[in-house]
Amino acid sequence: MTLFSRDDLDAAARLVHAVMPPTPAYAWPLLAERFGLQVVVKHENHTPIGAFKVRGGIVYLDRLKRERPEVKGIVSATRGNHGQSLAFAARHAGLPLAVVVPHGNSVEKNAAMRAFGAELIEHGRDFDEARERAAAIAAERGFEFVPSFHRDLVMGVATYGLELFLAHPDIDILYAPIGLGSGLCGLISARDLLGLKTRIVGVVSEDAAAYALSVEAGRVVEVNATNTFADGIAVRIPSAEALAIIIDGAERIVKVSEDAIAEAVRTYWTDTHNAAEGAGAAALAALAKEAPALKGLKAAVILSGQNIDRPVMLEILSGRTPKAM
Template sequence: MSMFNLAEIERAHDIVRAAMTPTAAHAWPLLAQRLGTTVVVKHENHTPAGAFKVRGGLVYMDRLKRERPQTAGIISATTGNHGQSLAFAGSRHRLPVTIYVPHGNSTEKNRAMKAFGANLIEYGEDFEAARDEAKRHAARDGLEIVPSFHRDLVLGVSTYALELFRSAPDIDVLYVPIGQGSGISGCILARDLLGKKTEIVGVQSTEAPSYALSFKAGTIVSTNSSNTRADGVATRIPDPEAFEIIRKGASRIVQVTDDEIGAAIRAYWTDTHNLAEGAGAAALAAALQEKANLRGKRVGLVLSGGNIDFELFRKWVMADDAVAQKVMMA
């Protein structure tokens, strides 16, 4: 059973459009040459917060203000884009937002969350530690805890899939990065509600493969670490509800290395002059890995965000000759 119906996605799209214009879906000829087939990129790096998650924050906050206007404030944990989403939506509704991030989190994402008005707190060594402390803080101060995966968040981000499937209705296969699972879940649910037959492929890092391992095992599998540089897909513990949607609706999950992601970031820059963060480039990395099987197919790629620190970009992509050679040879 679906989490929502098509009419609810349409209403969510109206909420999102009140804050931002639909993002572009471009067919880039140089990417087509690189992959050897037609490619359409959904540019969620062009939202007001630089990533797809802003859509979920807007829809979540809309319901919260309508149904629980007495709420004193919200609190959540993030490595960046989820927090920016909530901070952006909170500022529009004048609701205080507290965000926990792990130590060593992206400096520029932290700055962006603060610029949107969030009270930012650094805690723990990874996302899970920050999330646990955010829950304790919420219970102590009577704040509403916003999880990384929630029906309204999925409903919000499903609006980009709605836009994509209507602007490019003949996509054969769509590659979607997986962090906590809201993006790919929204794509699966929107596809099904629209009656499309598009194959949806999830993408994870080899250094944070919890959903990939779970998909293969048919049950939840957690990992002890998530050491990828692509912080948007650095997940150790899958969300059970997201896993069920992915298990039933995705065809497979592809794992990509950090070197492959770095090559894809560079390819996006050279072929489209768009800057992608690690998670944002993961879909292209997976398509390049499966290039031989894509000939004759119309491929969709979700460029889920462009929020990468310049220093990380320099160290990861620009200074790595091996990565540069890999891209030139792709």
């Protein structure tokens, strides 16, 4: 199941690459030594916002400006990287942007969104309550509400899958985190459009397992709360559209512990000297969990973002696991 054609994806890649170069995909030798197999890391932490979502914002805003130039502004909800993506793209498009974040959101992600030009509004206890407020602001101001899952967002982020699979078409198994689902759906779409057989595995926190529960049930299953420091995957209510693509195209979903995510952040720093936020390290945590069964395979992981607050990083590098944000 794909949302767009190969021609659409190639056009999206041209849009993205006019703004930023492809991100690297490296097979780090220390990771190979640690896990006993080749591990390719797709470095989506090496984008202008330090996360993969910048790609979706570029593509979404391009279509919006072309097809609806009368739009007065845009509004969305985020835990940080989606908001930075829209702020980056909205600045280039010359559109006002309001972003709603929950109370207690990452201080440094909030600062980055403001630096890109977003109006930041704090509301609610989690992403889903922030999303409700963003929808209300859209109605009040006549702004376009930008969801976290949309065809153009998926097509934009699928360009990192296109880059990865063109550089490494022989990947046997690929692990990627699941926030609201655009990244994983983009990878599934890129793989299918290229006709590859790579097994794609989604990753969630044990304490934010709505997508795992939903895949098991074959329908959207909401959870009452999330309890993970990996804010990028702290989702209570899955997207039905994303879920359908994941059920159709992902091999399975792996749940990882908070301690395992923290250890993966430390592993990235020790073995590659790259910073990873919690969501960005989740895929490596899943690979670490399953490494004994992967001998002889070529594996890949998505380092989806590096936007981790300094106090959280210090706590992790000191050997501890942070509490939920």
